[in-house]
Amino acid sequence: MSIEQTAREFFEACETGGGWEACKGYCHDDAGFACQADALADVTTLAGYAEWMKGLLGPIPDGRYELTAFAVDQDRRTVVAAAVFHGAQTGAGGPVAPTGKTVASDYAYVIRFDGDRIAHMTKIWNDAHALRQLGWA
Template sequence: MNIEQTARDFFEACETGGGWEACKGYCHDGASFACQADALAGVTTLAGYAEWMKGLLGPIPDGRYDLTAFATDAGRGTVVASAVFHGTQTGTGGPGAPTGKSVASDYVYVMRFDGGRIAHMTKIWNDSQALRQLGWA
């Protein structure tokens, strides 16, 4: 399997709330994660991020993505995916009672590969905008 297909499969598994169980086959054990967003400040592993995404679909049960771009830089072993996350907070598990508010939040995944598996992922995301849209900030 090439890195683009691996990245696509990982993206789908992660964004649909499969958690680490669904994502780990595409990643190195101990794959790292980084994001300059307060909402993810304590998340440093891809396993932790996959579980965070799974948990997000509790308060936002209709959470879904609209993929806007997907690019592979084979020479650098990197795949970049750009998308918009959409959903409405109607479920439980958020910071309070359901707000009924919707979100449309742009984000980018930068997935770096080593030996055909993801070794590190950086998420580029403005969490402040997303949290305000949901009524959480």
């Protein structure tokens, strides 16, 4: 499978809340994760991030993505995906009782490969803006 196809399938599995179980087949077991956002400060593995995304769909059960760009840099074995996350906090499990507020939050993934599997992913995201939209901050 090409890195493009692997990245697309990983993206879908991660963004729809499949958790690490649905994502691990596309990744090295020790795949790293980084994001300069307070909401994800303690998440350092892709397994941890996949589980965080799965958990996010509890308080935001209609959470979904709108893919806005997808590019492959074959020379650097990197894929970049940009999207907007949409949803409303109507479910339980968030930091506050359901607010009913909606979010439309831009983000990007920089997905680096080692061989045919994902070795590391960086998320570029303004968490403070997203949390304010939801009434969480």
